[in-house]
Amino acid sequence: MSRLSLSATLRQGLIAGALGLALLGPAHADEPLKVVTSFSILDDMVSTIGGDHVAVTSLVGPNGDAHTFSPKPSDAQSLAGADLVVVNGLQFEGWINRLIEASGYQGDVVVASRGIKPLAFDGHHDDEVADDADHDHDHGDADHGDADHDHGDADHDHGDADHEHAEAGHHHHGNLDPHAWQDLRNGEQYARNIRDGLIEVDPSHADDYRQNAARYIEKMKVLDTETRERLAKIPEADRLIITSHDAFGYFAHAYGLKLLAPVGLNTLAEPSASDMAQLIQQIEQNHARALFLENMSNPALVQQLHQETGIAIGGTLYADALTPDGEGSTYLGMFRHNVDTLVDALEGGH
Ligand SMILES: [Zn+2]
Numbered sequence: 001m002s003r004l005s006l007s008a009t010l011r012q013g014l015i016a017g018a019l020g021l022a023l024l025g026p027a028h029a030d031e032p033l034k035v036v037t038s039f040s041i042l043d044d045m046v047s048t049i050g051g052d053h054v055a056v057t058s059l060v061g062p063n064g065d066a067h068t069f070s071p072k073p074s075d076a077q078s079l080a081g082a083d084l085v086v087v088n089g090l091q092f093e094g095w096i097n098r099l100i101e102a103s104g105y106q107g108d109v110v111v112a113s114r115g116i117k118p119l120a121f122d123g124h125h126d127d128e129v130a131d132d133a134d135h136d137h138d139h140g141d142a143d144h145g146d147a148d149h150d151h152g153d154a155d156h157d158h159g160d161a162d163h164e165h166a167e168a169g170h171h172h173h174g175n176l177d178p179h180a181w182q183d184l185r186n187g188e189q190y191a192r193n194i195r196d197g198l199i200e201v202d203p204s205h206a207d208d209y210r211q212n213a214a215r216y217i218e219k220m221k222v223l224d225t226e227t228r229e230r231l232a233k234i235p236e237a238d239r240l241i242i243t244s245h246d247a248f249g250y251f252a253h254a255y256g257l258k259l260l261a262p263v264g265l266n267t268l269a270e271p272s273a274s275d276m277a278q279l280i281q282q283i284e285q286n287h288a289r290a291l292f293l294e295n296m297s298n299p300a301l302v303q304q305l306h307q308e309t310g311i312a313i314g315g316t317l318y319a320d321a322l323t324p325d326g327e328g329s330t331y332l333g334m335f336r337h338n339v340d341t342l343v344d345a346l347e348g349g350h
Pocket of ligand 1: 179
């Protein structure tokens with residue numbers, strides 16, 4: 001730019017000089033990194049790992065529903081000014097690619113779920129997507145946390161699915177369940193991906209990002225162990241729960257619950273009368289213990305099920321969003337709340 005301005009007219013030179021100052025001025029030196037996340041859970045994760053070095057904006061806020069979100073012009077503006085964008089991936093944010101494109105944002109996009117083993121969804125949650133996850137080895141230790149996984153998926157790291165491409169619509173894998181954050185071991189992988197994304201755009205604070213992520217992952221491990229222990233005490237026959245939409249497939253898979261929901265992976269769906277009748281039959285046949293509301297879903301379906309089956313509503317689970325304040329305003333707090341709510345409702349039935 002300086003060479004151009006020297007050869008240009010004085011006026012142009014002054015403008016270029018002013019621009020140069022604006023770009024390189026002192027404000028840049030320790031200004032926090034502007035990170036835009038797609039939804040509130042990622043907001044908390046990035047804030048926790050980034051600490052003072054980041055200023056995070058979330059497109060879908062607390063108690064917001066990313067499934068039904070429709071972006072506003074101001075969302076494109078947030079993206080345009082971002083230094084880093086963090087999304088869930090697994091087609092959770094159906095609107096994100098168009099929004100990024102419209103905003104003109106050209107920087108890195110961290111797909112937080114990259115490297116997790118996705119669950120398939122075909123109306124029930126028994127199926128894992130075998131051999132279908134691309135475990136990217138670009139980032140030195142990105143995978144080492146998997147070493148202590150003991151739930152039997154030894155063949156984690158084969159296959160050819162690339163989540164970023166899947167997200168961009170180049171590949172189709174049928175219905176993948178996007179709600180991967182409801183398994184704390186996936187939460188650890190989210191933290192590693194976010195850490196690596198922050199280091200990539202802001203290497204000068206790499207040590208802080210590593211330390212914050214390590215502390216965070218340690219807390220997730222402690223809560224994961226505690227969750228397993230608490231849910232293991234609930235008799236197997238009592239472990240069936242009903243939620244508004246199918247947001248707890250990973251939770252159920254990781255911690256040994258069974259679940260049913262009137263609508264599938266997406267809150268946009270409306271169950272038909274015969275779907276509801278079938279679900280009521282299933283609930284009654286399987287002696288479901290409790291129904292649960294979700295903080296970001298319409299309660300009407302669960303209330304209808306409550307009226308028709310007489311099964312108690314066990315509380316509100318935090319599904320696809322944090323709460324604006326209180327216990328549910330962090331990822332770890334959200335998780336603890338959900339475990340407390342489930343255990344209370346399932347034990348309390350006796
Ligand atoms: Zn959902």
